[in-house]
Amino acid sequence: MQGIWTTERIREAEDGLLAVTPDGELMRRAAFGLATQVAALLAERTAAVSGRRVVLLVGSGNNGGDALWAGAFLRRRGVSVTAVLLSPDKAHPAGLAALRRAGGRSVSTADGPQWIAKADVVVDGIVGISARGSLRPAAAQLVEQAEQVEAPVVAVDLPSGVDPDTGAVDGPHVTATRTVTFGALKPVHALAPQECGEVALVDIGLRPSLGEPDLYRLELADIAGAWPVPGPEDDKYSQGVVGIAAGSAAYPGAAVLASGSAVRATAGMVRYAGHAADVVRARWPEIVATGSVTDAGRVQAWVVGPGIGTGTEGRDVLSHILGQGVPVCADADATTIIARSSEVLDARDPGTPLVLTPHAGEYERLMGHGPGADRPAAARAAAKKYDAVVLLKGHCTVVAAPDGRASVNTPRGSWLATAGSGDVLTGLVGSLLAAGLDPWLAASAAAQVHSLAGALAAEDVPTSASALVDAIPAALRLIRATSH
Numbered sequence: 098m099q100g101i102w103t104t105e106r107i108r109e110a111e112d113g114l115l116a117v118t119p120d121g122e123l124m125r126r127a128a129f130g131l132a133t134q135v136a137a138l139l140a141e142r143t144a145a146v147s148g149r150r151v152v153l154l155v156g157s158g159n160n161g162g163d164a165l166w167a168g169a170f171l172r173r174r175g176v177s178v179t180a181v182l183l184s185p186d187k188a189h190p191a192g193l194a195a196l197r198r199a200g201g202r203s204v205s206t207a208d209g210p211q212w213i214a215k216a217d218v219v220v221d222g223i224v225g226i227s228a229r230g231s232l233r234p235a236a237a238q239l240v241e242q243a244e245q246v247e248a249p250v251v252a253v254d255l256p257s258g259v260d261p262d263t264g265a266v267d268g269p270h271v272t273a274t275r276t277v278t279f280g281a282l283k284p285v286h287a288l289a290p291q292e293c294g295e296v297a298l299v300d301i302g303l304r305p306s307l308g309e310p311d312l313y314r315l316e317l318a319d320i321a322g323a324w325p326v327p328g329p330e331d332d333k334y335s336q337g338v339v340g341i342a343a344g345s346a347a348y349p350g351a352a353v354l355a356s357g358s359a360v361r362a363t364a365g366m367v368r369y370a371g372h373a374a375d376v377v378r379a380r381w382p383e384i385v386a387t388g389s390v391t392d393a394g395r396v397q398a399w400v401v402g403p404g405i406g407t408g409t410e411g412r413d414v415l416s417h418i419l420g421q422g423v424p425v426c427a428d429a430d431a432t433t434i435i436a437r438s439s440e441v442l443d444a445r446d447p448g449t450p451l452v453l454t455p456h457a458g459e460y461e462r463l464m465g466h467g468p469g470a471d472r473p474a475a476a477r478a479a480a481k482k483y484d485a486v487v488l489l490k491g492h493c494t495v496v497a498a499p500d501g502r503a504s505v506n507t508p509r510g511s512w513l514a515t516a517g518s519g520d521v522l523t524g525l526v527g528s529l530l531a532a533g534l535d536p537w538l539a540a541s542a543a544a545q546v547h548s549l550a551g552a553l554a555a556e557d558v559p560t561s562a563s564a565l566v567d568a569i570p571a572a573l574r575l576i577r578a579t580s581h
């Protein structure tokens with residue numbers, strides 16, 4: 098699992114490390130890594146390093162200092178380096194001196210555009226982890242100038258104008274081709290992937306000073322390690338039977354998708370209970386289908402909600418399922434029922450895991466307000482309130498547990514924004530719950546497999562929820578192969 102730390106934690110760790118490291122050493126490590134990445138990008142894009150032109154956008158903090166020092170290193174490799182200084186009086190003195198000594202030039206923002214126009218690579222050293230609020234006018238103007246040109250932008254630590262801790266964007270901001278960060282990943286890198294581009298992490302020796310991460314991102318090996326694989330002693334029951342209560346006679350689609358997803362996700366057995374039994378049976382003959390949850394038979398986890406309606410019948414189904422003493426993934430209509438009448442949760446057997454999977458609208462129903470800019474905080478608040486694992490859907494899905502653990506998934510494009518895609522996700526979560534996975538891990542792994550299956554199903558053209566179900570085996574095959 099990759100760890101991600103908030104800027105407050107990073108700063109604390111940096112302070113500790115700074116106290117025991119020679120003056121300027123950390124910045125030089127950071128800047129050397131940055132220069133290496135800029136040189137690599139120059140080589141990739143222009144087939145050369147020496148003689149190429151790099152423009153540094155330099156703010157008044159240490160982020161600008163990193164850029165200036167990197168400029169000095171790049172000069173040694175024959176790069177023409179020009180620093181556009183936002184506040185010439187406040188630019189990092191040692192960094193500026195180093196750049197000048199190495200033969201780099203510095204100009205004011207008035208002269209910026211003419212240099213930016215000729216750049217092969219632009220380096221964004223405007224603000225880093227101490228950025229507060231949207232960019233001030235002069236910085237915003239510089240960002241807009243850089244946007245006019247085709248040159249790729251390398252962001253120092255993070256793209257300026259994007260909130261370091263939430264990834265939220267409010268006004269002009271850098272959209273980087275590559276972000277070179279130092280010491281550890283920060284929330285912005287997971288929560289604003291489209292602004293960060295490719296993220297390179299430079300080791301500056303910070304890791305031992307950092308404690309437990311604030312956020313996690315699952316790696317493929319984590320998913321491969323967690324995914325249930327039957328052994329010689331296993332049979333169809335021992336792997337965990339998942340029950341699906343979804344769909345209706347009028348709307349059988351959700352039932353077919355959620356059930357199909359469960360069929361594809363693990364090798365055991367899937368039961369279906371509801372008014373779409375005939376349609377489900379016809380599409381998935383391996384499913385044991387019945388008309389009602391009361392005669393569904395034993396399962397090790399339930400999926401409930403997609404397409405069940407929010408009326409009395411849906412409520413009764415949810416209530417029955419919550420009382421079964423097995424883990425439950427409550428999605429879609431089940432979320433709305435819980436939001437409207439939370440007393441339905443009284444039926445819940447205390448101690449059995451519950452996973453809620455709201456999108457932003459359902460979140461608002463559950464909490465009385467939208468998720469806002471800080472999605473990990475939003476998911477954590479809902480997890481606490483409902484004593485449930487909360488999977489907050491979106492481009493970057495966040496999964497929080499009541500104990501505070503939170504993960505962010507890696508989006509692989511936006512093709513998943515298609516009708517029925519959420520039903521597929523629920524089936525994945527349910528299968529993993531039935532296999533006995535920790536509910537936070539189950540939801541986090543499901544979100545990752547969902548986005549990988551989405552990318553494989555789409556292959557850069559629009560896809561559908563049915564194609565997504567069919568792509569689950571390919572996603573799992575890839576995950577298992579990558580981690581061998």
Ligand SMILES: NC(=O)C1=CN([C@@H]2O[C@H](COP(=O)(O)OP(=O)(O)OC[C@H]3O[C@@H](n4cnc5c(N)ncnc54)[C@H](O)[C@@H]3O)[C@@H](O)[C@H]2O)[C@@H](O)CC1
Pocket residue numbers: 111115123124125127128156157158159160161163223224225226227228229230231232233236253254279301
């Ligand atoms: N502390 C350390 O030892 C290290 C720090 N490093 C670098 O230092 C950075 C943090 O440096 P600082 O704490 O000096 O701060 P930053 O450079 O991130 O930003 C502070 C400066 O930006 C200005 N600023 C803040 N919000 C702004 C806004 N919305 N619009 C325009 N300007 C704004 C402030 O007035 C201040 O001048 C990191 O991101 C990283 O790049 C690295 O060199 C690694 C080592």
Ligand SMILES: Nc1ncnc2c1ncn2[C@@H]1O[C@H](COP(=O)(O)OP(=O)(O)O)[C@@H](O)[C@H]1O
Pocket residue numbers: 429456490491492493494508510511512513514515516517518519520521522547
């Ligand atoms: N722009 C996007 N990029 C990536 N994934 C997205 C995007 N929009 C939605 N998704 C994902 O697609 C799924 C949609 O689920 P949901 O809103 O419940 O839709 P439905 O009810 O049609 O199934 C969620 O897993 C969500 O995270």
Ligand SMILES: [K+]
Pocket residue numbers: 160221222223224225252253254255256257
């Ligand atoms: K930056």
